[in-house]
Amino acid sequence: MSMNNHPFHLVDFSPWPLTGSIGVMTFMMGMIKWFNNFNMNLMMLGYLIILLTMYQWWRDICREGTFQGKHTLLVSKGLRWGMILFIISEVFFFISFFWAFFHSSLSPNIEIGAFWPPSNITPFNPFQIPLLNTIILISSGITITWAHHAIMENNFSQMTQGLFLTIILGIYFSILQSYEYFEAPFTIADSIYGSIFFIATGFHGLHVIIGTIFLSICLFRHLNNHFSINHHFGFEAAAWYWHFVDVVWLFLYISIYWWGN
16 A cells, blocks of 8 residues: 555654764763863764754755645644643643742751841842843744734745744843853852752753744745745744743743742
8 A cells, every 4th residue: 555545654764863862872972071081072073963963854854844745734733742742841841940949948948047048149130131031032922923923824024024033032032141140149059049040040041042943943944935824833833832931931030030039
């Protein structure tokens, strides 16, 4: 029976899972070498292999969905559920950080002075850079929604404008967070407060960078006419991911920056 008699996508043979595994293994061994010998050469080689694998693997997926017609309605439904389940797993990933934060802040140990924030910790003013970053991310949520509505109305120029503005706001957020880290009066080694703060906000910052790359790829694909009214799940997945990043930041701002201050 021909493979075309069913709506499922049977993937072709691909070298990228193998090269990706080699890259991750090389990167891990390189990190161990860096930690012990302060030599980053092997780690950078692994990082390069991972980047090249990502580029070529994603290129093949874009070809499958855009030019080869392999992403049928049933395959697209599976991709949507996959993205939904991935975001749910990310939600529980951040729940663990909030759990650690509230466990430590609602009942502070005697070792940190039995109050929160711990003694000798000067927290950030929540109404300076953190508030500005909150406004930036909320604004980016508006622009990505604008872009989504534009593609649903087949408006090419407004889709471009909304997506470009979202990427700029994401880059601006990352720059401000980097500045905040450089100016921080405490470090990740300063008691449980420093550990939770930098782990939670740092992982969120990493997700912002990943989301910005995701949206940049979508902008490149949009400019090359890969998306249409009925075929734009790649962008839709990026928009879902970006809204998730926005919501997580609101919880981080309210709990760690504002309430925890």
